[in-house]
Amino acid sequence: MYLAKVRVTLKQMVNDPQGLTVLGALKNLGFQSVEDVRVGKYMEIKIDESSRTAAETQVNEMAEKLLSNPVIEEFTYTLEDMHTR
């Protein structure tokens, strides 16, 4: 059993209105030292595969097909062995 921790972020050249909104809200709350905010998605996915390679293949495919939009987003992930029985 593996736990994939997937982060999906907008590509650097893509506008991020949600991030700008959060930036404005933080400034309004008095956080003057904030320079930039980018908002993305985070997902934790439990995968019942016996090998790391199989789990990695699954996560890559999931991220490309459903979890991210490859035109405007990119993803990174870490994979942890869960040692459950």
Add this chain to the structure above:
Amino acid sequence: MYLAKVRVTLKQMVNDPQGLTVLGALKNLGFQSVEDVRVGKYMEIKIDESSRTAAETQVNEMAEKLLSNPVIEEFTYTLEDMHTR
């Protein structure tokens, strides 16, 4: 200048309908080995502070006040020195 990478997740006892929806969609796409999905938020925040301690204080305060809802969510973050000039 520091870059905070903040992950906000629902507490373990809180229902995650968005995660269930993603789980269902993945199963429908043929990913039968997926057992569980939890969806959270991910933010990258640039902070113009000279010391790590000051930046950490800012991030903790931001996360508690705006970025997360402490009743149902928890947050973790990493802080990277950006070495910009």
